[in-house]
Amino acid sequence: MAWSNHFLDSLGGADIARLQGDLREIELRRSQVLDETGRPVGFVYLPIDCILSVLTVMRDGAQVESRTIGHESGYGLLQALGSPMSYERTLVQVGGRCWRLPLEALGQAAAESPTLREVIVRHAQASLLQAAQSTACNTLHRAEQRLCRWLLLSEDRLRSDVLPLTQEHLAIMLGVQRTTVTATASSLQARGLIAYSRGRIRILDRPALERCACECYRAIEHGAAAMLGEG
Structure with a gap:
């Protein structure tokens, strides 16, 4: 069976058998909050065709995205091996289908299987790489470069x-005001890279978008591939 999620598809038959009885396919809606800072994580979410956004939230309510998660990985993997507490806010950036698995079930299965633990750690490392690269990107690169990187990953x-x-959400991702989002997206549209309308972006010229993006797009993609044994 093809699970349409890299984490699940990378597991061997014995490990899938340990998890299959607890896996449920669910539909997630846009902006649905899955976890909040300081609350225990109850489920692991493994996207099929949705995208999750992991946000760091400040005391005054300001928030910035540290990483996004799609069909290449999952949310809650690392918590299954250690503390179940969430230290970020996780919400649905783009709605769609997702596999859901009780955190306790993954933790118990991982305790029985070294191979499952290894896959969990590799995916967690790839996620941490993205968070670290995004932190550097948000500090060092222009809003336009960051937007291009983020559109390519999406x-x-x-x-x-x-x-x-x-x-x-674009403003949260970039850590800027909405006016900056409008100006940046309008500039890309004027140059024929994207078509931008309310709540919808169509990528028209991906090669040009890749040239416009900063080095972080390739760093995230290549680093994740290496950690997951694909590079």
Whole structure:
């Protein structure tokens, strides 16, 4: 069976057998909050065709995205091996289908299987790499470069050139005001890279978008592939 999620598809038959009885396919809606800072994580979410956004939230309510998760991985994997507490807010960036697994079930299965633990750790490392690269990117690179990087990663995860994205979420991702999002997206549209309308972006010229993006896009993709044994 093809699970349409890299984490599940990379598991051997014995490990899938340990998890299969607890896996449930569910539908997630856009902006649905899955976990909040300081609360125990109850489930692992393994996207099929949705995208999850992991946010760091400040005391004044300001928030910035540290990483996104699509069909290449999952949310809650590392918590299954240690503390179940969430230290971030996780919400649904793009709605769609997802496999859900009780955190306790994954933890118990991992305790019985060294091979499962290894796959969990590799995916967690790839996720941490993305968070570290995103931190550097948000500090060192221009808003336009960061937007291009983020659009490319989102297209890879959705496997579609049409991205249902709101101005509000783009502002959170970039850590800027909505006016900056409008100006940046309008500039890309004027140069023929994207078509931008309310709640929807179509990528028109991916090669040009890749040239416009900073080095972080390739660093995230190549680093994750190496950690997951694909590079």
